[in-house]
Amino acid sequence: MWTLAKIASEIGAKLVGNAEKVITGVGTLQNATDTDISFLANTKYRQYLNSTSAGCVIVSPADLAEVQTNALVIDDPYVAYAKAAALLYPEQQSSLGIHPSVVVGENCQIADSARISAQVFIGNNVHIGDNVDIGAGSIIENDVYIAADSRLMSNVTLCRKVQIGERVQIHPGAVIGADGFGIANENGRWLKIPQVGSVIIGNDVEIGANTTIDRGAIDDTIISDGVKLDNQIQIGHNVFIGKHTVIAGCVGISGSTRIGSHCAIGGGTGIAGHIEIADGVQLTGMSMVTKSIMSSGTYSSGIPVEPTRDWHRNVIRYRQLDKLNDRIKQLESKLEQ
Secondary structure (H helix, E strand, C coil), X not given: CEEHHHHHHHHCXXXXXCCCCEECEECCCCCCCCCEEEECCCHHHHHHCCCCCCCEEEECHHHHHHCCCEEEECCCHHHHHHHHHHHHCCCCCCCCEECCCCEECCXXXXXXXXXXXXXXXXXXXXXXXXXXXECCCCEECCCCEECCCCEECCCCEECCCCEECCCCEECCCCEEEECXXXXXXXXXXXXXXXXXXXXXXXXXXXXXXXXXXXXXXXXXXXXXXXXXXXXXXXXXXXXXXXXXXXXXXXXXXXXXXXXXXXXXXXXXXXXXXXXXXXXXXXXXXXXXXXXXXXXXXXXXXXXXXXXXXXXHHHHHHHHCHHHHHXXXXXXXXXXXX
């Protein structure tokens, strides 16, 4: 049972109100009930603050005066909400032990505290550390290493020699260590290049559903500590991603690209291969990166949506840019004469 006093203590917030108030869930300011906790992190929702039915609201000191219910006061309400929600909704674990339907190969080391669900296949020479949780239908190929406290959801595939760090979460359908797209052209015929590297995943990494990370062609593909990957991301062979970088859904990263630490990459972004992105770079959604970015900052490309009639008009103008450029050069030449 989570009282406001316990929650405040766990997340490091100042409690204003009833310390014994019991909280059982979370809700938005508009729809929360008396036993829910809510939060204000975006000013456009401030209008709901003094009318919410929430049993408690997490707010910054600047917004406390508007709260008509219990409050937890802290400088960063969004981070505090994340911590509170984790308390109220702990992750469900599989049953302890190995399900009878699991297939285990030779020379495997599986910790007694591991949890392995039904229909999992484990190849040879696999190491599974303490408190690892592997979901139903997952495939662990030969020579894979999974460190302590990591969790694979259902139907995850770890290909040969992949290394997974501690406290890693991999969501359903992810494939780690499939062959990279390495091909060579011989007189119009494509030849496959063996992909002999692997994938190394650091500690505290999260990998979204149906995300794919290709093994290295020669050296390894590396995902550093604290990286968070959304769903349906494609990461090519020999990519390096620095610590604590976050990448939103449907991003495509071509091979041999190096991305720095503490970057934020918006959804749908495409990144060409063999380039470098510096630490602290932010790419807004649908950006197209074709050359290296050597300085931190925010970068954008792509054209925001607009009414179809305006878009058609602008496309016509775009096609006329070459002619317009030629005319400007002619006028400049005449002016010089």
